[in-house]
Amino acid sequence: MTTQEKTSIITLTPEAVTAIDELLQDRGLEGYGLRVFLSGGGCSGYQYGMALENNAMANDTVSEIMGIKLYVDDVSLPYIEGSTV
Numbered sequence: 001m002t003t004q005e006k007t008s009i010i011t012l013t014p015e016a017v018t019a020i021d022e023l024l025q026d027r028g029l030e031g032y033g034l035r036v037f038l039s040g041g042g043c044s045g046y047q048y049g050m051a052l053e054n055n056a057m058a059n060d061t062v063s064e065i066m067g068i069k070l071y072v073d074d075v076s077l078p079y080i081e082g083s084t085v
Contacts, residue, residue: 009063009072010036011084017066024052033069036085038076046079 012020024032035053038046056062059074072080 008065009061009070009077009081010065012065012068012070013084014066016085017068020068027052029054033064033071034085035071036076036080036083037073038079048080050085 020034024030029052032052032054035051037049037051039049040047053071056071057073061072061074061077063070
């Protein structure tokens with residue numbers, strides 16, 4: 001499958017946008033965005049993570065929110081969609 005574009009997967013608060021933008025600028029990571037993902041559970045349930053990313057992978061859904069590119073893989077999407085960062 002190919003990468004899908006969506007207008008919104010999650011909501012980024014203005015404070016989150018500012019923090020992400022400052023982090024990317026401070027580290028000189030032009031063209032990067034935020035990957036939000038779900039990782040293995042175990043007895044304590046699912047864990048959620050975030051990482052700085054500059055490439056969409058196969059089956060990612062990519063959106064842009066207030067200038068911040070957001071990447072979510074197709075397995076994580078149902079669990080992430082509708083969340084607020």
